[in-house]
Amino acid sequence: MMMHDxxxxxxxxxxxxxxxxxxxxxxxxxxxxxxEDVSAAMKQLEKSRSAHCQLQNCIAELQGQIDENHxxxxxxxxxxxxxxxxLEEQMNDIMELHQSEVVNLKQELSSFEEKLEYQLEERTRDxxxxxxxxxxxxxxxxxxxxxxxxxxSMESFDNSTVRTLITKLINVALAMLAVLLVxxxxxTNLLQPFINTRYSVAEEN
Numbered sequence: 221m222m223m224h225d226x227x228x229x230x231x232x233x234x235x236x237x238x239x240x241x242x243x244x245x246x247x248x249x250x251x252x253x254x255x256e257d258v259s260a261a262m263k264q265l266e267k268s269r270s271a272h273c274q275l276q277n278c279i280a281e282l283q284g285q286i287d288e289n290h291x292x293x294x295x296x297x298x299x300x301x302x303x304x305x306x307l308e309e310q311m312n313d314i315m316e317l318h319q320s321e322v323v324n325l326k327q328e329l330s331s332f333e334e335k336l337e338y339q340l341e342e343r344t345r346d347x348x349x350x351x352x353x354x355x356x357x358x359x360x361x362x363x364x365x366x367x368x369x370x371x372x373s374m375e376s377f378d379n380s381t382v383r384t385l386i387t388k389l390i391n392v393a394l395a396m397l398a399v400l401l402v403x404x405x406x407x408t409n410l411l412q413p414f415i416n417t418r419y420s421v422a423e424e425n
Contacts, residue, residue, distance in 0.1 A: 340411050347404050354400055361393055 368386065 343407070343411065347407065351401075351404060354397060358393070358397055361390075365390060 365386070
């Protein structure tokens with residue numbers, strides 16, 4: 221409702237809605253207005269009221285949209301919070317699983333290293349025993365060869381065929397010994413990286 225200042229000359233105070241237009245009275249000595257002026261003033265008042273109602277409707281609509289957007293935003297925040305908490309739980313589970321797998325892997329690696337070391341020691345001991353046995357056999361063969369040569373020399377046995385056969389036998393025996401030594405050396409070289417790996421892992425831990 222628009223209220224005019226009654227102290228201004230030539231101005232009037234409009235009556236509340238619902239009153240008769242003829243109820244307008246002069247204010248502070250002002251002359252009475254014509255019915256056309258009153259009608260125009262009432263139309264202007266109705267326009268103002270209509271604009272005020274439209275403005276209130278717009279404000280109410282905007283307030284509803286704001287409340288709806290606020291509710292949607294709040295719901296989105298809640299969903300994001302739940303999603304973040306779920307991701308944190310998954311991350312914690314993954315970290316725990318990873319740590320458990322690392323511990324199990326270290327234990328398995330340690331057990332494998334112990335088994336490998338034990339097997340390597342056994343193989344090395346077997347190879348040493350085999351090498352000692354081969355050396356003993358070679359020594360015996362050398363002694364037998366010397367005895368045979370001495371026997372042949374003493375008897376003045378000059379048979380080239382027998383000498384050739386003996387020489388071939390000796391060469392074969394020496395070749396077999398060389399092959400055996402090469403096999404032992406190759407096996408030792410193959411097992412050496414496992415020993416180095418075990419020491420490296422032990423140093424890292």
